[in-house]
Amino acid sequence: MGQMITRIREFMRSGLNPKQGGGSSIRRNSQSFFAVFITSLKSDKLALIGVVLLIFFIFVGIFAEQIAPHGPRDRHYTEDRQIRRLEPPSWEHPFGTTDVGRDIYSQVVLGTRTALIVGFLAALLVTFVGSVVGIISGYFGGVVDTVLMRIVDFFYAIPFIPFVIVLAAVLKPSLWNVILAVSMLSWRTVARIVRSQVLSIAKRPYIKAAKVAGAGHVRIMFKYILPNVIPLVLLEMAFMVNWAITAEASIAFLGFGDPRVTSWGQILHINFVSGYSRAAWWWTIPPGLAIVLLLVSIFFFARSLEAVVDPRLRKR
């Protein structure tokens, strides 16, 4: 199963790059990672759009409290003390109001921060655990490899959303538990991909040379192998951010998210449960659109990262 997953993954990934082999820059050895990245941005408009959008989202996420005009739970009234129920977009409330008179624009702005926090923290955790397992498994091989890969197989057999639902029932719903749940089931993918990369690196002569020279296992793994895997890991991490954001939104939509934290999924949950998802388009569309834009921007960002990571995608 292992080789198949990596193969499919490769297929999916190269699908991101429509101009296969038509990348961007010439990389001399002296050129830094960053420089290549900038050149690839210049030639790829979609990647540029992605990066600009991503920076915009991060900006909104950091200054969410300053940007949002109202609190997420503030109720708004008209001059004659009537609740502003289900008002379509207006200058005062750019995305309209909910059935109890809350400002949707502010909720969406505040949800940006939640999405980014969950996305990045979970991805960090996942890639860390996944890479460590992958490196150990690929480097030592033998029994260690077999045991670790059987554990990975085990985690592949668990359906994600149902597991998270059960976990949410057992643990208290909180943002940290969501991050934990996402991480628990996602490190396996990274582990598998890193392992297959390490398998080929570990056979190279310089690793043997390092062994002969008396370098310890830990030193070889983290000083000599890890740097070669890092570009791939970074790319995987970008995909994991997307995965985590979608997962968090799904959990919150089902109502198992942290009730105290405003998130895009939670806005949609209330929208759906209240029954107004059938009429109040201004309530349904913005949070979902925000998710799509954020994910697509990360995809395009990852695509430009990919040109840096994979020399085959660059023009020689």
Added chain:
Amino acid sequence: MLGYIIRRLLIMVLMILLVSTMIFLLFRTMPGDPTASMVDPSIPREARQALLERYGLHESLWTQYAIFMKDLVRLDFGTSYFYNRPVLRVIQDRLPATLILMFTAMLFAYIIGIFGGAWMAWKRGTKLESLGITFSLIFRSAPTFWVGLLVIMFFAVRLGWFPAQGMRSTGYVGNTFREIFLTTDFLRHLVLPAFTAGLYFLATPTLIMRNSMLEVLSEDYIEMAHAKGLRERRVLYRHAARNALLPVVTAGALFIGAAIGGQVLIEVVYSWPGLGREIVQAVTRSDYPLAQGCFIILSTLVMVMNLIADVLYAFLDPRITY
């Protein structure tokens, strides 16, 4: 080959037992009084004790585990608190709905994905291809439940073309499989959820097909076919697409396994009476035996799909040896 399948089947059984153990421990070792979530703590103590004994919750963890495993082997998942029926019966009622929805959506996604992917490979480097890729990526990024909400809003509420929820119109009672699933009423209810799930699935077969086609199109025999003067369409679909199908087919079975999570969301949005919606409701109602049973069945489904993917792969690609 046969030996390989048997070995894999044995591993699968072991995995199911492991997953069941995990879910058993998850429910039994949760913080606080684990019985509180299974038997209402506010009822009188004697009644509560009686209930605990009836469900066997007063025994030690080990005894409970032994009983749990023994029942599991006999496919006895206990009794649902909410329905007051055996869990297995409830699951039996829900499973067909889930499977039908899933396979319809897969079929939809695969037919469009295979032809679309082949076409995109043919048009590689053009604006149309970038457009195709961008669209499949957007549908892949859009959360399924959100797309579902929009589809309901537009096709069911605004246009009124199809019903928005459930599996049959109110008042319709069917008893046999035929009466429930082989009616036009059912098919009308199936359209929107299958469409939504299909849109989400679409990206995988499309992109894999495209890349696989790109590989195949550079082979010598394609050039040969061109040299023979065959028409483009014939080369594309008769010569190239056939050989490009392999990774798409195998990815499919694997993907179904991964797609079960998304299925839960679609079932909730469309109030589709399947396993996914049942597990959400069971957890909300603290109906733990039912949640447990649904979870074990869903994981088994994932494992069976993974197994089918592996066997298909080994069967279709003679280069793979096990």
